[in-house]
Amino acid sequence: MKINDLQPKVAIMMATYNGQKYLDKQIDSILNQTYHNWELFISDDKSKDETLEILKKYQKKDSRIKKIIVNNGVHGPFTNFYNIMRFVKKNYKDEFKYFCYCDQDDIWEKSKIEFQVKKIKGFEKKFIDTPILCYSDLRLMDKNGQKSNKLLSSFTHIKLENPYNIFFSHRYVWGTTIIHNEALWDLMNIDIRIPNSVSHDNYIGKYAAAFGKIFYLDKALVNYRRHGDNVSGVPHGYNFYRGLLRAFTKFPTVLENHSKTYGSTLFFIRNVPYKNKLLDELEIALTTGGIRAERFVKEYSICTAKDIFNQIAFKLILYSGMYKYSKDFRI
Template identity: 30%
Template sequence: MSTYNGARFLREQIDSVLGQTYRYIELVITDDGSTDGTIDIINDYVKGDTRVKLYQNPQNLGFVRNFEKAIYLCTGDYIALCDQDDIWEPDKLQQLVNNIGDNILIYHDSQLFNEEGLMVKVSDVFNMYEGDSPLALLFYNCLSGHAFMFDKKLATYLKQNGPFDPAFYHDWWIAFVAASYGSIKYLDKVLVQYRQHMNSKTDLIRIRGEMDNSGHPRYFHKSLPWLKKCYTVKGKYQQFIGKLIYLLEHKTWLNSFILLYHLLSKVSTTNYIDQKSAISKLNFLRKASFYKVPQVNSR
């Protein structure tokens, strides 16, 4: 769990973790310099439950590096990321452990909710992915950190591929590395109540809106730093990603069309589950537009 000034909802989140039907857990909490009573709340749990371990950062790392630190402090066979303000269903971990099989990472559906009353499943917003192609995650990601659990060997691969870059979402990076070294499984069950905040950097509805523009050539050029980060992974398709980078760095309209051709020929959509129909997308937009949907900044 990564925490930073999360006192308001923290007890509800911690209680939902410690109340899991799967009992063999440790709760590793890395705090990033909270000043609002978060530490006092966590220490109450540390005193009463040996499964809870608190690590305080001497200086603020930001949420990406804070999650990275927490991952490497975990000692279990599987690692599940946890936000500071969501609510886990009691059988979340048991369901994931039972279904991960030989996959390196498994993730599930979630119910989004906010203070204005919006309630919608992540699968209503995103096409969910299952498979072992990192190319499918180059310009599109449906895996949220709060929803996945991975084999501890993925932590080794992450460390081998260098530090997390704060410029990119930690869960996008973890998902890409996972697909580069193993396979990803999707579990079609809602196992987390995921709280969306005003001005949140991890607002999934806003992120989906940005990704809807990912087919436009200008979007590819904005993605160049991300592609260069992905290219550092010595896994499947590294050479292909290098070709994409070359096409983007030598910007012409012809290269843009070549780039699109390469992507369409290489990246199969058959591993995306529940492709959203036009009607389902309209239903989602109708639902979402009824509320004042939050915008961007701080989690």
Template identity: 35%
Template sequence: MNENTVAILMSTYNGARYLKDQLQSIINQSYSNWHLYIRDDGSSDETVEIIKSYAKKDSRISILHDTLGNIGSVRSFFYLLEQVDSNFYMFSDQDDYWKQSKIQKSILLLKQHNHKRKPICVYTNLQIVDDNLKGNELLLTKTWQDFPKLFFTNNLYGCTMLFNNFLKEKIKFDQLNYDNIYVHDWWLALVCAIFGEIHYLDEPTILYRQHYGNQIGATSKNISVLIKRLFNKSKDEKLLQSTILFAEELEKSYGKELKNINIQGYVKNYAMISSKSSFFNNLKVILKFPPRSVHLSKELFYMYILVFYSRLFFLK
């Protein structure tokens, strides 16, 4: 494979309604040196037939066959990444629409940095659209790339990411407990923040379709929704649980490789919460390693949940 080829990894599941739009948007890319690898996760609609028809027309599209069955999107994307060899990788959802210069602009940004020596990941903004690809609101209004903030809230959407093989080589596929991985892009962002560099292009390269079938959609900015969230903590509780499980996995896989004292402290202390969670233990942890966010209100809210609802984080 040419050293500049981009491997695009797509996991599909009952995506027939929007899949043709997405496949065509990839075919229409101004950067033509790509290869799309698709794994279907057990679709019961016409998804597989659509993929086969496009693969016949374009040799840059391949279907990966296996006997794993329905394993969920996280495991499916990791399987694709493990099986495919390339210098550069991108993830693709089945229901978005890529702007024509998406790959080209991402490659240009990545190559401006030291991508031949360390893990590098670049990501971009997203344009929120409806089922008919109408809309112009941008999803990301604030961004962050440092580990402490990413540890609590991910803002790297997998469908906008481009990363190099050095990042893939840091993923210890055979050691991962995939039940502890909330989403694949968040895990990659954390590993890259520890061992490499993350760079952001403040420009939308993708039409991010919002509809009832989205597994992870955009967060509403409606004030009534935000107020409701204060009285319904379930989403934030789940995200904090995911952070603690991430910490366990990071400690298991990379504990001895963590050189940064601050990162080491966050990983080690939050990993222990799953077996030692209590009011006083969690209070001690957050006083030394408090939750980080671009919003002070979220930091305080997370502290409150961790301390006063500590029983939720005893995960063993």
């Protein structure tokens, strides 16, 4: 009996664009996983460099690189992910037990998938027939692949102690660290045209928070490359003085971020397969503001940041409803 016969099958979905400089290291880290029963699906956003040639070279090397498609629709980092997600969902129904997502420029630890599958299987035994998502910490490395001793959790509070915080902040679940089960995959509506302003990892996380369970794995399973062209940046915590400075100089940016977050949350609520009490109350809070928003924050113990200035900004923007008048609130 082959080892693959004993391992649940994992789908890995990758989005690429002009990734020739770092792509080979990421794919090598997938090929070198201690877990073997996976298949890789890739959507390329019409790269202008040698990305497609590199991908085809690896596909000849390993048949588990199952499909490479080109995104001929709306372009952008998140719509490119939705493109490959739609492809897998349409063409590989009921074939996979677990699902992972992959950026083009990071490096996975060899035990990433094996560790995550073991953990999520344990949670499934406890929470039978429940949509489950697990995500982990990341270790920072420079553009040359030199690992540091710095973890992303040292820069921002990524541990999602209250799952409902994910509807108000994008700082928690990072896509390249995700693994989730088939129950969550079956729930997700990706047939719709999702705007590029709605990040795939936060969209998936919202499904888990609304209908299932989210678990943080306190281990760095991904080496996160910082090279200046990353789609996502490293959030920063703020001490008293830095927070005060940000309150005065960066408020437009804070408002813009909240506007995008609340807009993507309303998009999510209005496209789920069914609503529950949480989502009904959340929609009222976001569309009404004021007392209804304050009641929601208190009822669900929402707190998206530890420093006082971010807390004040969060409540001011939400309660006043000023985000609805921002040019970034488009959904």
